[in-house]
Amino acid sequence: MRVALITGAAGDIGTATAKVFAGAGYALALLDRSNSTVPVGATGLSLNCDLSEPAAVADAFKHVAAHYGKLDALINIAGINHRAGVRQMVLADWNRMLDINVGAMFLTAKHGLPLLQLGESPTIVNMASISGHVASADYPAYVTTKAAVESLTWALAGEVADRGIRVNAIAPGWVAAGFTRAALEISTEPAALQEAARRAHVLGRMAESHEVARAILWLASPKASFVTGETLFVDGGLMRVH
Amino acid sequence: MTWIAITGGAGGIGQALVRLVQAAGWKAASIDLETAPGADLSIVADVADQAGMAKAFARIGPLHGLVCIAGTNASGRVELLSWDDWRHVMAVNVTGCMLAMKHAQLSNGGAIVLTASVSAHIATDGYVAYHTSKGAVLGLARAACGEFAPLGIRVNAVSPGWVDTPFTDRSVATAPDPEALRASAARAHLLGRIARPDEVAEAMLFLLSNDASFITGEELVVDGGFMRKR
Numbered sequence: 001m002r003v004a005l006i007t008g009a010a011g012d013i014g015t016a017t018a019k020v021f022a023g024a025g026y027a028l029a030l031l032d033r034s035n036s037t038v039p040v041g042a043t044g045l046s047l048n049c050d051l052s053e054p055a056a057v058a059d060a061f062k063h064v065a066a067h068y069g070k071l072d073a074l075i076n077i078a079g080i081n082h083r084a085g086v087r088q089m090v091l092a093d094w095n096r097m098l099d100i101n102v103g104a105m106f107l108t109a110k111h112g113l114p115l116l117q118l119g120e121s122p123t124i125v126n127m128a129s130i131s132g133h134v135a136s137a138d139y140p141a142y143v144t145t146k147a148a149v150e151s152l153t154w155a156l157a158g159e160v161a162d163r164g165i166r167v168n169a170i171a172p173g174w175v176a177a178g179f180t181r182a183a184l185e186i187s188t189e190p191a192a193l194q195e196a197a198r199r200a201h202v203l204g205r206m207a208e209s210h211e212v213a214r215a216i217l218w219l220a221s222p223k224a225s226f227v228t229g230e231t232l233f234v235d236g237g238l239m240r241v242h
Numbered sequence: 243m244t245w246i247a248i249t250g251g252a253g254g255i256g257q258a259l260v261r262l263v264q265a266a267g268w269k270a271a272s273i274d275l276e277t278a279p280g281a282d283l284s285i286v287a288d289v290a291d292q293a294g295m296a297k298a299f300a301r302i303g304p305l306h307g308l309v310c311i312a313g314t315n316a317s318g319r320v321e322l323l324s325w326d327d328w329r330h331v332m333a334v335n336v337t338g339c340m341l342a343m344k345h346a347q348l349s350n351g352g353a354i355v356l357t358a359s360v361s362a363h364i365a366t367d368g369y370v371a372y373h374t375s376k377g378a379v380l381g382l383a384r385a386a387c388g389e390f391a392p393l394g395i396r397v398n399a400v401s402p403g404w405v406d407t408p409f410t411d412r413s414v415a416t417a418p419d420p421e422a423l424r425a426s427a428a429r430a431h432l433l434g435r436i437a438r439p440d441e442v443a444e445a446m447l448f449l450l451s452n453d454a455s456f457i458t459g460e461e462l463v464v465d466g467g468f469m470r471k472r
Contacts, residue, residue: 089344143385
């Protein structure tokens with residue numbers, strides 16, 4: 001049975017991903033600072049973990065090692081957002097963004113690789129975003145971290161290719177999920193923002209979480225056996241709209 | 243008097259840019275861990291230290307341009323690289339740019355140039371922190387161009403390939419066969435050689451100048467065809 005570790009498993013995309021992976025027959029190891037609502041069954045693992053704490057991440061992987069003895073898929077979804085322009089940025093908020101959105105992927109890879117080496121068709125999928133490619137004036141920390149995620153993915157793909165481990169990134173556009181809700185909540189014109197978000201996509205709508213989850217499942221599967229160091233855009237054509 | 247602030251002004255590319263800025267009739271202020279002998283004003287500070295950066299830019303005053311060159315490197319694959327080394331590279335290469343942009347007193351018509359790298363696009367085994375940080379710099383340039391546009395300030399990035407600098411020398415010196423590495427680095431570029439520091443600085447000067455008045459949020463790759471060679 002393939003084992004998938006999913007970070008950010010209590011968020012909307014994380015929840016959808018955990019369900020899709022469970023549906024595909026994966027055994028789950030879920031990591032989040034909050035409790036995930038996805039049932040992992042009697043043999044599964046659901047851990048609370050603050051990914052900004054290097055020691056907590058190391059501990060979580062010790063648990064996973066003791067429980068499963070291997071990993072086949074490491075799915076890094078956990079991420080946070082912070083609204084502040086460069087000129088208003090508080091250094092502590094900026095550092096937290098870098099540590100959780102990118103640093104945690106470095107740490108999970110560091111601790112996960114020895115387990116992935118014991119897996120079959122082992123793979124890592126990192127959550128990037130179209131935000132790594134387009135300007136978003138209110139969210140420079142987010143854009144910075146998401147561009148960094150892609151570079152980390154490419155560098156890591158080269159480091160582990162000789163061990164048969166594939167590493168890819170997934171880049172959604174707007175998803176009808178937690179981040180979007182939060183952005184709408186703090187917007188002064190939520191209706192206009194929602195309409196702009198809808199129209200930003202060639203498909204004329206935002207993605208549903210499960211559409212992102214299914215793309216992750218494909219990338220993680222042996223069907224994508226010659227795909228590594230790549231970014232798969234699941235953006236409804238957002239990058240092609242102008 | 244028109245001032246340009248340059249982080250990493252004492253390094254190879256930095257010194258070349260100081261000379262070009264002065265040749266253009268502007269004044270160059272360097273912020274670096276080392277003093278920059280040729281600069282009109284040289285401030286010794288760590289770009290990752292917010293208090294030091296705030297103080298440095300208060301002293302420099304109003305600016306036409308900001309060029310962030312200061313950077314560092316750490317070798318180590320993901321499994322061997324320590325969390326502290328990872329954070330140090332991110333702090334200098336990425337946060338250093340953010341802090342400079344935050345504290346620089348740029349005026350309307352001004353420009354910011356960040357130093358990314360071909361390393362944001364391709365990967366060299368064993369330098370995962372450097373690659374990640376340079377991708378982050380591109381993200382920062384893309385994000386900030388929108389924030390600074392209403393202020394009349396353009397934000398761009400320059401991405402060099404290999405450049406003949408002390409930074410490169412230090413990296414090469416750690417290789418098992420430095421001469422062989424140097425030769426293979428030269429061959430990795432379509433032009434068959436690595437860049438001179440002034441060739442990178444010229445691109446930065448162009449992006450600072452009014453000749454680039456409609457260029458923002460962009461990356462200018464100065465790599466001698468490195469990324470087009472297979």
